[in-house]
Amino acid sequence: MQYFEPNFLDEALVLLDRFAPDSYVLAGGTILAPHLRSGPADGTLVNVKRVRELHEIEVESPGVLRIGALVTARELSENALVLAHAPLLAAAAGTVGSQQLRNVATIGGNLCSGISSADLCVALLACDARCIVAGGPTGPIALTLDQFLNDRLGTGSRLMLTAVEVPACSANTAYQKIQVRQAFEIALVNVAVAVEIASGSIARARVALGGVAPRPIRARNAERHLEGKGTTARVAQTAAEIAARDDAKPSTDHRASAEYRRHIAAVLAQRALLAAFESRPVGAR
Amino acid sequence: MHPITLFANGEQHALVVEPLETLLSVLRDRLRLTGTKEGCGTGYCGACTVLVDGRAVNSCLYLAVDTDRREVTTIEGLADEDGALHPVQAAFIERFGLQCGYCTPGMILATAAFLSDNAEPTARDAQRALAGNLCRCTGYQPIIASVLDAAARLREQGRTGERPGKRARIRSRA
Numbered sequence: 001m002q003y004f005e006p007n008f009l010d011e012a013l014v015l016l017d018r019f020a021p022d023s024y025v026l027a028g029g030t031i032l033a034p035h036l037r038s039g040p041a042d043g044t045l046v047n048v049k050r051v052r053e054l055h056e057i058e059v060e061s062p063g064v065l066r067i068g069a070l071v072t073a074r075e076l077s078e079n080a081l082v083l084a085h086a087p088l089l090a091a092a093a094g095t096v097g098s099q100q101l102r103n104v105a106t107i108g109g110n111l112c113s114g115i116s117s118a119d120l121c122v123a124l125l126a127c128d129a130r131c132i133v134a135g136g137p138t139g140p141i142a143l144t145l146d147q148f149l150n151d152r153l154g155t156g157s158r159l160m161l162t163a164v165e166v167p168a169c170s171a172n173t174a175y176q177k178i179q180v181r182q183a184f185e186i187a188l189v190n191v192a193v194a195v196e197i198a199s200g201s202i203a204r205a206r207v208a209l210g211g212v213a214p215r216p217i218r219a220r221n222a223e224r225h226l227e228g229k230g231t232t233a234r235v236a237q238t239a240a241e242i243a244a245r246d247d248a249k250p251s252t253d254h255r256a257s258a259e260y261r262r263h264i265a266a267v268l269a270q271r272a273l274l275a276a277f278e279s280r281p282v283g284a285r
Numbered sequence: 286m287h288p289i290t291l292f293a294n295g296e297q298h299a300l301v302v303e304p305l306e307t308l309l310s311v312l313r314d315r316l317r318l319t320g321t322k323e324g325c326g327t328g329y330c331g332a333c334t335v336l337v338d339g340r341a342v343n344s345c346l347y348l349a350v351d352t353d354r355r356e357v358t359t360i361e362g363l364a365d366e367d368g369a370l371h372p373v374q375a376a377f378i379e380r381f382g383l384q385c386g387y388c389t390p391g392m393i394l395a396t397a398a399f400l401s402d403n404a405e406p407t408a409r410d411a412q413r414a415l416a417g418n419l420c421r422c423t424g425y426q427p428i429i430a431s432v433l434d435a436a437a438r439l440r441e442q443g444r445t446g447e448r449p450g451k452r453a454r455i456r457s458r459a
Contacts (some may be wrong), residue, residue: 001303001304001305002304003287003304003350005287005350026348029346029347029348029351030328030343030346033305033307033346033348034326034327034328034346036305037305041305045304045305047304047348047350047351049351074340097328097417098328098331098416098417098418099341099395099398099399099414099415099416099417100328100331100334100341100342100343100395100417101328101343101417103337103340103341103342104342104343104346104347181416182413183412183413183416184416184417
C-alpha cells in the first residue's frame with residue numbers, strides 16, 4: 001500500500017487521478033481502514049488531513065454555510081455556526097455512533113458511505129444541501145445532494161467530495177430515528193423534516209427518509225401534500241402515511257422486515273412533522 | 286512505511302509505521318502498553334478506547350499515521366504524576382465497576398473523556414456516553430454508579446474540565 005499526505009487539495013487530486021482506480025481518500029478512516037485491511041493490500045492511500053480547508057466551517061456568502069469534508073460529527077454537534085445555521089444537522093450529528101466514533105467520523109465519509117440511513121445524509125437532504133466535488137475536467141462542481149447520491153463516489157474515484165454547502169432557511173426542523181438500542185446503532189429508519197411556515201400554512205416542506213430505500217430519499221409525495229396546508233395533526237398524519245406508502249421503497253434485510261420499516265417510517269414521519277410544527281424556526285430566537 | 290512522532294503518556298516516540306497499522310497495534314506490540322485491550326477490532330465494543338489529544342477514540346480503527354505529533358493517553362498514563370490514581374480509577378475500584386476487567390481500561394478512559402466535558406452528568410448521560418463500551422459481566426449498574434461517583438470526586442477535588450492524561454513536553458498539532 002502506497003501512502004501520501006498531501007498538504008494541498010490540488011496535490012491530493014493529482015494523486016487520486018494518477019493512481020485511480022486503486023486510489024483511496026482517507027478521512028476519518030472508521031469505514032475505509034477496516035475495509036482495506038480485510039481486502040487486497042495494494043493501492044494508494046491519500047490521507048487528506050493536512051489539507052487545511054477541508055477542516056473549515058465558515059459562512060461562505062450570506063446565507064450559505066460551507067462545511068469542509070473532514071469536519072467530524074462531534075464538531076458538527078458543537079460548532080456555534082452549525083448550531084445557529086443548521087440545527088437539524090447538529091441534532092443528527094449528536095446521534096451518530098458512539099462518543100469514540102463521533103470524535104473521528106467525518107461528514108464527507110458519512111455522505112460517501114452508501115449507508116441508506118446515514119444520519120448526516122438524511123438531515124442534509126432535508127436542508128437542500130449541495131455537495132462540492134473536485135477533480136473533474138472542468139474544476140469543482142456543485143451537485144445537489146440528491147444528484148450526488150445518485151452518482152455516488154465509490155472508492156477508487158478520481159473525484160473527491162471537498163465540502164458541503166447548507167443554504168440558510170427559516171425552517172422549523174426535527175430529526176427522528178429508531179434503532180434497536182437507544183444509542184450507538186445504525187438507524188433502522190430515520191426521518192428529517194424542514195418546514196417553512198408562513199402565516200399559519202406550510203410554504204415549503206422537505207421530508208427526508210433513511211432506511212427505506214437503497215439510499216436516503218426525499219419523500220416528494222409527502223412534501224407535495226404538505227405544501228399549502230396548515231400545521232395540524234391531521235395534515236402531519238396524512239403526510240406521514242403518504243411518505244410511508246408512496247415514497248418509501250423498503251426491503252427486508254437481516255435487521256428489519258420491509259413491513260416493519262414501512263410502518264416505522266409512518267410513525268417517525270408523523271412524530272417529526274409534529275415536532276417541527278411545534279419547534280422554533282432557525283433564526284427566531 | 287511512514288515516519289511519525291507520537292507522545293504516549295507524555296513520552297516521545299519516533300516510529301516508522303505501515304499506512305494501515307492501527308494505533309492499537311503500535312501501543313500493544315511496539316510500545317508494550319498492553320493495558321489497552323483488543324475486543325472486536327471493528328469499533329463496536331470500545332475495549333481498545335484510548336485518548337488522542339484528550340478525546341476518546343477506538344484505537345483499533347484509528348490509524349497510527351494520524352497520531353503524528355499527537356498526545357495519546359492509555360490506562361498506564363492516566364494516574365497522577367505522583368502515582369495517585371485518577372479519580373475515575375478510584376471510583377471504579379470503590380464502586381466495583383468491574384468484574385473480569387477486560388473492558389475496564391476502555392471504560393475508564395471513555396469516562397474520563399466524557400467527564401472532562403460534563404461535570405454534572407445524569408445516569409442517562411452516563412449511559413449514552415458509554416454506549417460505545419460493552420461489558421459482558423457487570424450488567425452496567427455498578428459502572429454507571431462508578432461514573433457518577435467519579436464525577437462527584439472530580440467536583441470535590443476541583444478538577445472538573447481538566448483534560449485527562451499527561452501532557453507532552455512539546456505542543457501537539459492543533
